[in-house]
Amino acid sequence: MEPKEADLVIENVGQLLTMEGPGVGLEEGATVSCAGGRILEVSPSAGDAAGGKTVKLDARGGLVTPGLVDPHTHPVFAGQRSVEFGLKAAGKTYLEIHKAGGGIMSTVRATRAASTEKLERTCARNLDALLAWGVTTCEGKSGYALETEGELRLLEVLNTVGARHAVDVVPTFLGAHTLPPDVDRDEYVAQVMEEMIPRVAQRGLARYCDAYCEDGAFTPDETDRIFTAARAAGLGVRLHAEQFTDQGGAELAARHGAASADHLEAVSPAGIEALAASDTTAVLLPGAALTCRCPWPPARDLLDAGTRVALGTDLNPGSSYTSSLPLMMSLACMQMQVSCEEAWRAVTCEAARCLGLDDVGRVTPGCKADLVIFDAPDYRYVPYQ
Ligand SMILES: [Zn+2]
Numbered sequence: 001m002e003p004k005e006a007d008l009v010i011e012n013v014g015q016l017l018t019m020e021g022p023g024v025g026l027e028e029g030a031t032v033s034c035a036g037g038r039i040l041e042v043s044p045s046a047g048d049a050a051g052g053k054t055v056k057l058d059a060r061g062g063l064v065t066p067g068l069v070d071p072h073t074h075p076v077f078a079g080q081r082s083v084e085f086g087l088k089a090a091g092k093t094y095l096e097i098h099k100a101g102g103g104i105m106s107t108v109r110a111t112r113a114a115s116t117e118k119l120e121r122t123c124a125r126n127l128d129a130l131l132a133w134g135v136t137t138c139e140g141k142s143g144y145a146l147e148t149e150g151e152l153r154l155l156e157v158l159n160t161v162g163a164r165h166a167v168d169v170v171p172t173f174l175g176a177h178t179l180p181p182d183v184d185r186d187e188y189v190a191q192v193m194e195e196m197i198p199r200v201a202q203r204g205l206a207r208y209c210d211a212y213c214e215d216g217a218f219t220p221d222e223t224d225r226i227f228t229a230a231r232a233a234g235l236g237v238r239l240h241a242e243q244f245t246d247q248g249g250a251e252l253a254a255r256h257g258a259a260s261a262d263h264l265e266a267v268s269p270a271g272i273e274a275l276a277a278s279d280t281t282a283v284l285l286p287g288a289a290l291t292c293r294c295p296w297p298p299a300r301d302l303l304d305a306g307t308r309v310a311l312g313t314d315l316n317p318g319s320s321y322t323s324s325l326p327l328m329m330s331l332a333c334m335q336m337q338v339s340c341e342e343a344w345r346a347v348t349c350e351a352a353r354c355l356g357l358d359d360v361g362r363v364t365p366g367c368k369a370d371l372v373i374f375d376a377p378d379y380r381y382v383p384y385q
Pocket residue numbers: 072074240314316
C-alpha cells in the first residue's frame with residue numbers, strides 16, 4: 001500500500017494517552033498524524049507524514065486523549081423534572097416517587113406528546129453537552145414511549161440525530177424500561193418480545209436491547225424471556241441491574257453474554273463473581289448513585305475480581321441529569337477507590353469495547369481520529385479538576 005499523506009497533524013503534544021497496553025499508554029512529546037478521519041501514525045517526536053496540504057494543529061503542550069466514550073445515556077426525552085429533584089432534596093426516595101406515579105412516567109407522558117422535531121432538538125442538545133465534555137461516541141437508549149410506534153420513533157430520532165451530529169450514537173432499544181400503568185403486565189412483556197423487538201431488529205434501528213430488572217420494573221424471569229427474544233432477533237443485550245435491590249441481574253446478564261451490566265449499586269458477591277468470570281462489562285454510573293443516594297457501586301471489588309469496568313453519565317432527566325463524564329471520573333476516583341488510570345480506561349477503551357466498537361477509545365493507527373486536546377498538563381488533571 002502507498003504510504004498515505006497526513007491531512008492533519010497534531011504537534012506540540014504534552015502528554016498523549018494512547019490507551020494501548022494495560023495502563024493508559026502514556027507518551028510524552030508525541031506527534032499524531034491523521035488521514036481521512038483515521039489515525040495514520042503516532043510518532044515519538046515530530047512526524048514526517050506531513051505534506052503541502054497538511055493542516056497542522058498546535059496542542060500547545062496540552063493533554064491529547066481519545067475522544068471519550070459514554071456507554072450509558074438516555075438522551076431522547078421531553079420535559080424536565082426539577083420539581084421531583086426538590087422532592088428528593090426534601091428526602092423522598094426514587095422508589096417512593098416512582099410508586100406515587102411520578103418519576104419516569106412524567107417523562108413518558110411528555111415524550112409521547114412531543115413532536116419529532118422537538119425530540120430531535122433535545123437529543124442534539126444533549127449530544128452537544130456531552131461533546132463539550134470531550135465525548136465523541138455515546139450509547140443512547142429509547143425507553144420513554146413504552147409503546148411500539150413511540151419506541152420506534154425514539155430510535156429513529158437517535159439514528160437521525162446521531163448520523164448528522166459530531167457525536168456518534170450507538171442506539172439501544174429499551175422498551176422494557178418500566179411497565180406503563182393501566183397495561184396488563186403479561187401483555188406488555190409479550191408486546192416487547194413479539195412486536196417491538198422483531199420490528200426494531202428488522203429495521204436495524206438498534207444494536208442492543210436493554211431492560212430494567214428491578215423491584216417495581218421487570219422481574220428476572222421477564223428479563224430472561226426478553227433477552228432470549230432479543231438475542232434470537234440478532235440484537236446484543238445490556239441490562240440495568242441491581243440499582244436498588246439485588247435481583248440476580250448480574251448473574252442473568254453474564255449468563256446471556258450481555259455486553260454490559262449497568263448500575264450494580266446493590267450487586268452481591270455472587271454477582272461480582274459471575275461478572276468476573278464472564279465477558280460482560282460492569283458499567284458504573286456514579287451520577288445516578290449520587291442523585292438517588294445509593295451506596296457507591298463497588299468498583300474496587302469488581303476491578304479486583306477481574307471484571308471489566310466502564311463509567312457512564314446515565315444522562316437522563318430524572319436520576320442523573322449530567323453530561324459530564326469527567327465528573328464521573330472524579331467521583332469514581334474520590335469515592336469508589338478507582339485509580340486515575342482505571343478511570344481513564346473506563347471512559348475510553350473499556351467503554352468502547354462494551355459497545356462493540358474496536359476503532360474508538362484508543363489512539364492507534366486505523367482508529368477514528370476522534371481526539372480531545374485538554375488544556376491540562378497531566379492526565380490526572382482531568383478527574384482532579
Ligand atoms: Zn439508565
